[in-house]
Amino acid sequence: MSLTGVPTGTEYVRRQNTGLVLRALRAHGPATRTELARRTGLAKATVGTIVAELEAARAVTQDDDSVSSGRGRPGRPVALTGESILGLGLEVNVDYVAAVALDLGGNVRVVETRPVATAGTPPSTEELIELATDVRTALMADGHTVVGATVAVPGLVAHDNRTVSWAPNLGWDGRHLAAELEEAFGADCPTTIDNDANCAALAEAAHGVTTDVSHSLYITGTIGIGAGIVQDGRLVRGGAGFAGEVGHMPIGNPSRVCGCGRMGCWEASVGLRAMLSTVGIDEEDTPLQTALAVADLAARDASTRAALATLGHELGTGLATLAAVLDPAAIVLGGYFVPLGAYVVPAAGQVLAERLPSASIHLPQIRLSSLGIHAAALGAAEDALADVYAGTLAL
Structure with missing residues (x-):
């Protein structure tokens, strides 16, 4: 690991390979280690090491029923579950805040919407922070790990993916929303910001009516x-x-x-x-x-x-x-x-x-x-897991 916290050398390669295996399981479903080696182009021994680590992190499970894949011993299918590894998606809008928690297997674990009491005035972040901390605290109490959060906002987001540059319907201009939430989370949940339409579009492509x-x-x-x-x-x-x-x-x-x-x-x-x-x-x-x-x-x-x-x-x-x-x-x-x-x-x-x-x-x-009113929050939850699938965030 470098002094900047960015993985280097073998650690970087290991994370990239882990992301490759996770993406293969998410896109194509359960597979034996031999099949995963074919899908990813990795050596079977490398896949075996990665699967063992993912199993220890409760990201995958191995089926007890063996499947023959040709010569040699039958393999045990590996399935992406990740029930305890979650991304938290949030949305703040003029008249409501919403939260969706999505596990690594693509299953929705929590959905919640609350109206905000800001009629006639620009909303504060208090309702969003309260919802976010309530949901995250409940998830952690149940033994889940929230690896990150993404907030969908109806406006322009700066290149840093942390600052709301301009959201006229919220009355926000240059608001450092990610920092506000990270402080509320106790600085142990990386948080980013994205436009609400972008998040909803991603959700539809992954879960909704544009998967085809x-x-x-x-x-x-x-x-x-x-x-x-x-x-x-x-x-x-x-x-x-x-x-x-x-x-x-x-x-x-x-x-x-x-x-x-x-x-x-x-x-x-x-x-x-x-x-x-x-x-x-x-x-x-x-x-x-x-x-x-x-x-x-x-x-x-x-x-x-x-x-x-x-x-x-x-x-x-x-x-x-x-x-x-x-x-x-x-x-x-x-x-x-x-x-x-x-x-x-x-x-x-x-x-x-x-x-x-x-x-x-x-x-x-x-x-x-x-996907209804929760489309943006669902897409934000997908985004919160993106670094895990990319291999840039270790489980």
Whole structure:
């Protein structure tokens, strides 16, 4: 180990090889040591050493039933479990905070959402810190190891992945959020920050409705509108890491003021509060509860259905603009759009087909998120485990 704490030499190689074995098990399922050696290109003896270490760390288990793989003794399948090794994903938004704990095997262990008591004022971090510490303390009390945390925020994140550069709907500018949480954790849980749409896009690619495509576009559906762009399992971040701030494209109603202070932003026409203004009802505790109330009203009221169709038209205009530039195989609508899909997707799809120049050759599918309001927190939990899979964090 070097003086900087970065592994060098054989330690670095060992961690990289460990990450390779973990990724092989996550991607392709259980395998004998011989099969793992084939998958990874590592020597069987090296795989055996790594499996023994992972088993000691409770990251893998070996099945008692042997499987023949040709010549020699039958092998025992190795399976990725990692039930005690967790990544903590958090999300802070205007009206709620959420937490998801994900184990190394990709299984969700904890899901929790709490409304925040900040109506009419920018939120503090107190609710987020309280939720994060409560969940982490409970997990540790049950014998789990939380290897790291990632926070999803609706705004721009600095290159250090620790600072919220600009989140207008939260009223945050240059907030050192990762440091605040690490202090609350007692400085023993590495914490990073990422954009909420990026996190949700990763979650959909790993667990949701875009596992079958290589290129996808995810659209958040909260007070703010953001996008996450995934290509071959990786996020497209842009030159400064700010790709996806689509809510501030100047394609909305020019008479509407956005939370950023500008006029005519797309999210001022299709964000949650814009939708509520259109249908004329009040906001409830969470975006999901609000959308369910609107869906219930739309089922009974023709004027509400017409208002949502108009919103769908404005949504489709923005989707056509984005699809013309990005050419996604699928577009995923998340957040409040999901319960209202029956009322907004037909109009959005019609505009997309009419306005996209390449529609006759390729028309991206509009899909509704299958992960609900916790998509961003789930993607953040995946990110919190990324260093383990990359082999840069020892178990």
